[in-house]
Amino acid sequence: MLDLRKLRVLRELSRLGTVGAAAQALHLTPQAVSQQIATLGKELGVQLTEPAGRRLRLTAAARIVLRHTDAVFEQVEQMQAELAAHQSGECGQVAVAGFSTTLSALILPAVVRLKQQRPMLRTVLAEADPPESFAMLHRGETDVVISADTVRSPGGEGARFHRVPLCEDPFDVALPDGHRLADKPGLRLADLADETWIFATTGMCHDIGVAACTAAGFIPQESHAIGDWDATLSAVQVGLGVALVPRLASPAPRSGVTIRAFTSLPPCRQVFAAVREGSQESPEIAAVLGALREVATETVRQEHPEAGDAAA
Secondary structure, eight states: OOOHHHHHHHHHHHHHSSHHHHHHHHTOOHHHHHHHHHHHHHHHTSOOEEEETTEEEEOHHHHHHHHHHHHHHHHHHHHHHHHHHHSOSSSEEEEEEEOHHHIIIIIHHHHHHHHHHOTTEEEEEEEOOTTHHHHHHHHTSOSEEEEEEESSSOOSGGGGSEEEEEEEEEEEEEEETTOTTTTOSSOOGGGGTTSEEEEOSSSHHHHHHHHHHHHTTOOOEEEEEOSOHHHHHHHHHTTSOBEEEEGGGOOOOOTTEEEEOOSSSOOEEEEEEEEOTTOTTSHHHHHHHHHHHHHHHHHSOSSOOOTTOOOO
Protein backbone atom coordinates (compact mmCIF):
# COMPACT_ATOMS: atom_id res chain seq x y z
CA MET A 1 0.00 0.00 0.00
CA LEU A 2 1.35 3.41 -0.99
CA ASP A 3 1.81 5.96 1.77
CA LEU A 4 0.57 9.30 0.45
CA ARG A 5 2.71 11.17 2.95
CA LYS A 6 5.86 9.63 1.48
CA LEU A 7 4.67 10.47 -2.03
CA ARG A 8 4.21 14.07 -0.92
CA VAL A 9 7.78 14.11 0.41
CA LEU A 10 9.10 12.81 -2.93
CA ARG A 11 7.09 15.44 -4.81
CA GLU A 12 8.47 18.23 -2.61
CA LEU A 13 12.02 17.01 -3.17
CA SER A 14 11.43 17.07 -6.93
CA ARG A 15 9.86 20.54 -6.78
CA LEU A 16 12.43 22.20 -4.50
CA GLY A 17 15.58 20.33 -5.54
CA THR A 18 17.26 19.72 -2.18
CA VAL A 19 16.54 17.65 0.91
CA GLY A 20 17.00 20.71 3.10
CA ALA A 21 14.47 22.80 1.18
CA ALA A 22 11.94 19.94 1.14
CA ALA A 23 12.41 19.41 4.87
CA GLN A 24 11.82 23.10 5.58
CA ALA A 25 8.68 23.19 3.42
CA LEU A 26 7.25 20.07 5.09
CA HIS A 27 8.36 21.03 8.62
CA LEU A 28 10.47 17.88 8.88
CA THR A 29 14.13 17.22 9.54
CA PRO A 30 16.41 16.44 6.58
CA GLN A 31 16.98 13.00 8.11
CA ALA A 32 13.22 12.34 8.16
CA VAL A 33 12.91 13.37 4.51
CA SER A 34 15.73 11.05 3.46
CA GLN A 35 14.33 8.20 5.56
CA GLN A 36 10.81 8.51 4.15
CA ILE A 37 12.06 8.54 0.56
CA ALA A 38 14.29 5.53 1.24
CA THR A 39 11.36 3.67 2.82
CA LEU A 40 9.11 4.54 -0.15
CA GLY A 41 11.76 3.15 -2.48
CA LYS A 42 11.89 -0.12 -0.53
CA GLU A 43 8.08 -0.38 -0.62
CA LEU A 44 8.09 0.12 -4.39
CA GLY A 45 11.12 -2.08 -4.95
CA VAL A 46 13.12 0.61 -6.75
CA GLN A 47 15.86 3.11 -5.96
CA LEU A 48 14.44 6.65 -5.95
CA THR A 49 17.59 8.69 -5.32
CA GLU A 50 21.31 8.47 -6.02
CA PRO A 51 24.27 10.55 -4.86
CA ALA A 52 25.28 13.55 -6.96
CA GLY A 53 28.21 15.13 -5.20
CA ARG A 54 26.93 16.27 -1.80
CA ARG A 55 23.31 16.19 -2.91
CA LEU A 56 20.75 13.59 -3.89
CA ARG A 57 19.51 13.22 -7.45
CA LEU A 58 16.22 11.61 -8.43
CA THR A 59 16.52 8.43 -10.48
CA ALA A 60 14.62 7.53 -13.64
CA ALA A 61 12.40 5.29 -11.49
CA ALA A 62 11.55 8.29 -9.31
CA ARG A 63 10.53 10.25 -12.42
CA ILE A 64 8.11 7.45 -13.31
CA VAL A 65 6.58 7.61 -9.84
CA LEU A 66 6.29 11.39 -10.03
CA ARG A 67 4.48 11.25 -13.37
CA HIS A 68 1.62 9.50 -11.59
CA THR A 69 1.79 11.39 -8.29
CA ASP A 70 -0.25 14.46 -9.28
CA ALA A 71 -3.00 12.23 -10.69
CA VAL A 72 -3.02 10.24 -7.44
CA PHE A 73 -3.43 13.37 -5.33
CA GLU A 74 -6.12 14.73 -7.65
CA GLN A 75 -8.05 11.48 -7.31
CA VAL A 76 -7.72 11.69 -3.53
CA GLU A 77 -9.04 15.27 -3.57
CA GLN A 78 -12.00 14.18 -5.72
CA MET A 79 -12.71 11.26 -3.40
CA GLN A 80 -12.70 13.56 -0.40
CA ALA A 81 -14.96 16.03 -2.22
CA GLU A 82 -17.45 13.28 -3.09
CA LEU A 83 -17.45 11.98 0.49
CA ALA A 84 -18.12 15.49 1.76
CA ALA A 85 -20.89 15.93 -0.83
CA HIS A 86 -22.50 12.75 0.50
CA GLN A 87 -23.01 14.49 3.78
CA SER A 88 -24.95 17.66 4.42
CA GLY A 89 -22.13 20.04 3.60
CA GLU A 90 -23.32 22.33 6.38
CA CYS A 91 -20.40 21.72 8.70
CA GLY A 92 -16.65 21.40 8.41
CA GLN A 93 -13.68 23.71 8.24
CA VAL A 94 -12.20 25.70 5.36
CA ALA A 95 -8.93 27.60 5.60
CA VAL A 96 -8.61 30.79 3.53
CA ALA A 97 -5.44 32.79 2.88
CA GLY A 98 -5.23 36.16 1.14
CA PHE A 99 -3.16 39.31 0.92
CA SER A 100 -4.03 42.16 3.29
CA THR A 101 -6.34 44.17 1.02
CA THR A 102 -8.60 41.19 0.35
CA LEU A 103 -8.94 40.32 4.04
CA SER A 104 -11.05 43.36 4.90
CA ALA A 105 -12.63 43.91 1.48
CA LEU A 106 -13.59 40.34 0.49
CA ILE A 107 -12.71 37.58 2.94
CA LEU A 108 -14.14 38.99 6.19
CA PRO A 109 -17.48 40.03 4.59
CA ALA A 110 -17.70 36.55 3.03
CA VAL A 111 -17.07 34.97 6.44
CA VAL A 112 -19.84 37.06 7.98
CA ARG A 113 -22.21 35.92 5.23
CA LEU A 114 -21.24 32.28 5.73
CA LYS A 115 -21.82 32.51 9.49
CA GLN A 116 -25.37 33.61 8.73
CA GLN A 117 -25.99 30.99 6.04
CA ARG A 118 -24.02 28.05 7.47
CA PRO A 119 -23.36 28.66 11.17
CA MET A 120 -21.66 25.27 11.62
CA LEU A 121 -19.15 25.89 8.84
CA ARG A 122 -15.90 27.17 10.37
CA THR A 123 -13.43 29.31 8.45
CA VAL A 124 -9.80 29.80 9.42
CA LEU A 125 -8.10 32.91 8.03
CA ALA A 126 -4.48 33.76 7.33
CA GLU A 127 -2.85 36.83 5.79
CA ALA A 128 -0.33 35.67 3.20
CA ASP A 129 1.07 37.07 -0.04
CA PRO A 130 2.05 35.06 -3.10
CA PRO A 131 4.10 32.97 -3.55
CA GLU A 132 3.89 31.84 0.09
CA SER A 133 0.08 31.59 -0.04
CA PHE A 134 0.34 29.20 -3.00
CA ALA A 135 3.01 27.19 -1.21
CA MET A 136 0.57 26.87 1.70
CA LEU A 137 -2.13 25.69 -0.72
CA HIS A 138 0.26 23.17 -2.26
CA ARG A 139 1.21 21.80 1.18
CA GLY A 140 -2.42 21.53 2.27
CA GLU A 141 -2.06 24.24 4.94
CA THR A 142 -4.90 26.27 3.43
CA ASP A 143 -7.84 25.38 1.18
CA VAL A 144 -8.52 28.66 -0.64
CA VAL A 145 -6.06 31.35 -1.72
CA ILE A 146 -7.09 34.84 -2.80
CA SER A 147 -4.58 36.40 -5.17
CA ALA A 148 -4.41 38.75 -8.13
CA ASP A 149 -2.59 39.36 -11.36
CA THR A 150 -2.54 42.14 -13.90
CA VAL A 151 -4.34 42.20 -17.22
CA ARG A 152 -1.07 42.61 -19.11
CA SER A 153 1.03 40.33 -16.97
CA PRO A 154 -0.92 37.36 -15.53
CA GLY A 155 0.72 35.63 -12.61
CA GLY A 156 1.83 32.03 -13.03
CA GLU A 157 1.30 30.72 -9.49
CA GLY A 158 -2.41 30.08 -9.95
CA ALA A 159 -1.95 28.14 -13.18
CA ARG A 160 -1.29 24.90 -11.28
CA PHE A 161 -4.58 25.13 -9.40
CA HIS A 162 -8.27 25.57 -10.16
CA ARG A 163 -8.95 29.31 -10.52
CA VAL A 164 -12.23 31.11 -9.83
CA PRO A 165 -12.38 34.74 -11.09
CA LEU A 166 -13.72 37.15 -8.47
CA CYS A 167 -13.46 40.73 -9.68
CA GLU A 168 -11.44 43.40 -11.43
CA ASP A 169 -9.75 45.86 -9.09
CA PRO A 170 -8.73 49.12 -10.82
CA PHE A 171 -6.27 51.58 -9.31
CA ASP A 172 -7.13 55.26 -8.84
CA VAL A 173 -4.72 58.07 -8.04
CA ALA A 174 -4.59 59.98 -4.77
CA LEU A 175 -3.66 63.67 -5.18
CA PRO A 176 -3.25 66.42 -2.60
CA ASP A 177 -6.07 68.95 -2.70
CA GLY A 178 -5.25 71.82 -5.03
CA HIS A 179 -3.07 69.68 -7.24
CA ARG A 180 -2.83 70.94 -10.83
CA LEU A 181 -4.55 67.75 -12.09
CA ALA A 182 -7.25 67.50 -9.43
CA ASP A 183 -9.90 68.92 -11.79
CA LYS A 184 -8.43 67.90 -15.14
CA PRO A 185 -10.96 66.19 -17.41
CA GLY A 186 -9.80 63.03 -19.13
CA LEU A 187 -7.06 62.18 -16.62
CA ARG A 188 -4.47 59.70 -17.91
CA LEU A 189 -1.64 58.02 -16.08
CA ALA A 190 0.82 59.60 -18.52
CA ASP A 191 -0.27 63.05 -17.25
CA LEU A 192 1.52 62.19 -13.98
CA ALA A 193 4.90 61.44 -15.54
CA ASP A 194 6.65 64.32 -13.77
CA GLU A 195 5.22 63.63 -10.32
CA THR A 196 6.96 62.34 -7.22
CA TRP A 197 5.49 58.92 -6.40
CA ILE A 198 4.62 57.10 -3.19
CA PHE A 199 4.55 53.34 -3.78
CA ALA A 200 3.94 50.32 -1.58
CA THR A 201 7.11 48.99 0.00
CA THR A 202 7.22 45.70 -1.93
CA GLY A 203 4.97 43.15 -3.55
CA MET A 204 2.04 43.21 -5.93
CA CYS A 205 0.86 46.82 -5.55
CA HIS A 206 4.38 48.15 -5.99
CA ASP A 207 5.04 46.01 -9.06
CA ILE A 208 1.69 46.81 -10.69
CA GLY A 209 2.21 50.55 -10.18
CA VAL A 210 5.73 50.61 -11.59
CA ALA A 211 4.73 48.39 -14.53
CA ALA A 212 1.71 50.59 -15.31
CA CYS A 213 3.82 53.76 -15.31
CA THR A 214 6.39 52.12 -17.55
CA ALA A 215 3.65 50.99 -19.95
CA ALA A 216 2.36 54.59 -19.97
CA GLY A 217 5.72 55.76 -21.24
CA PHE A 218 7.67 56.95 -18.18
CA ILE A 219 9.80 55.68 -15.32
CA PRO A 220 8.22 56.88 -12.06
CA GLN A 221 10.29 58.85 -9.59
CA GLU A 222 9.93 56.62 -6.51
CA SER A 223 10.66 58.87 -3.56
CA HIS A 224 8.75 57.15 -0.75
CA ALA A 225 7.89 53.54 0.13
CA ILE A 226 4.98 53.03 2.54
CA GLY A 227 3.20 49.75 3.27
CA ASP A 228 0.02 51.11 4.88
CA TRP A 229 -2.76 52.76 2.84
CA ASP A 230 -3.84 55.13 5.60
CA ALA A 231 -0.25 56.29 6.04
CA THR A 232 0.08 56.60 2.27
CA LEU A 233 -2.87 59.02 2.16
CA SER A 234 -1.33 60.98 5.02
CA ALA A 235 1.83 61.36 2.97
CA VAL A 236 -0.22 62.51 -0.03
CA GLN A 237 -2.09 64.96 2.18
CA VAL A 238 1.11 66.72 3.27
CA GLY A 239 2.37 66.93 -0.30
CA LEU A 240 5.05 64.24 -0.36
CA GLY A 241 3.79 62.86 -3.65
CA VAL A 242 0.95 61.09 -5.43
CA ALA A 243 -0.04 57.44 -5.07
CA LEU A 244 -1.93 54.70 -6.87
CA VAL A 245 -4.60 53.17 -4.64
CA PRO A 246 -6.56 49.98 -5.45
CA ARG A 247 -10.30 50.41 -4.98
CA LEU A 248 -10.50 47.27 -2.88
CA ALA A 249 -8.21 48.92 -0.33
CA SER A 250 -10.96 51.47 0.46
CA PRO A 251 -8.81 53.54 2.82
CA ALA A 252 -10.66 55.88 5.14
CA PRO A 253 -11.48 59.21 3.43
CA ARG A 254 -9.06 61.94 4.38
CA SER A 255 -9.41 65.70 4.32
CA GLY A 256 -6.96 67.28 1.94
CA VAL A 257 -6.83 64.31 -0.45
CA THR A 258 -8.61 63.97 -3.78
CA ILE A 259 -9.12 60.52 -5.28
CA ARG A 260 -9.36 60.54 -9.07
CA ALA A 261 -10.28 57.72 -11.42
CA PHE A 262 -8.45 57.49 -14.73
CA THR A 263 -10.52 58.11 -17.84
CA SER A 264 -9.09 55.16 -19.77
CA LEU A 265 -6.77 52.19 -19.28
CA PRO A 266 -6.35 52.47 -15.50
CA PRO A 267 -3.80 50.22 -13.83
CA CYS A 268 -5.74 47.12 -12.88
CA ARG A 269 -5.42 43.72 -11.28
CA GLN A 270 -7.64 40.66 -11.66
CA VAL A 271 -8.56 39.18 -8.28
CA PHE A 272 -9.20 35.44 -8.19
CA ALA A 273 -9.54 32.53 -5.81
CA ALA A 274 -7.46 29.38 -6.23
CA VAL A 275 -8.05 25.91 -4.82
CA ARG A 276 -6.39 22.54 -5.31
CA GLU A 277 -7.67 20.89 -8.47
CA GLY A 278 -10.42 18.44 -7.55
CA SER A 279 -11.44 20.16 -4.32
CA GLN A 280 -13.71 22.82 -5.87
CA GLU A 281 -16.68 20.41 -5.77
CA SER A 282 -16.44 19.98 -2.01
CA PRO A 283 -19.64 21.59 -0.62
CA GLU A 284 -17.71 23.45 2.10
CA ILE A 285 -15.20 24.92 -0.33
CA ALA A 286 -17.92 25.58 -2.92
CA ALA A 287 -19.85 27.51 -0.26
CA VAL A 288 -16.80 29.67 0.53
CA LEU A 289 -16.16 30.32 -3.16
CA GLY A 290 -19.81 31.25 -3.66
CA ALA A 291 -19.73 33.74 -0.78
CA LEU A 292 -16.52 35.27 -2.10
CA ARG A 293 -18.04 35.71 -5.57
CA GLU A 294 -21.15 37.36 -4.12
CA VAL A 295 -19.14 39.78 -1.97
CA ALA A 296 -16.77 40.59 -4.84
CA THR A 297 -19.68 41.42 -7.13
CA GLU A 298 -21.19 43.74 -4.54
CA THR A 299 -17.94 45.33 -3.39
CA VAL A 300 -16.21 46.53 -6.52
CA ARG A 301 -17.64 49.86 -7.56
CA GLN A 302 -18.09 50.33 -11.30
CA GLU A 303 -17.87 54.10 -11.02
CA HIS A 304 -15.76 56.37 -8.84
CA PRO A 305 -16.64 59.85 -7.55
CA GLU A 306 -15.37 62.65 -9.78
CA ALA A 307 -12.50 64.88 -8.81
CA GLY A 308 -13.08 67.11 -5.83
CA ASP A 309 -15.29 64.59 -4.03
CA ALA A 310 -12.71 63.78 -1.36
CA ALA A 311 -14.30 63.48 2.05
CA ALA A 312 -13.91 66.32 4.48
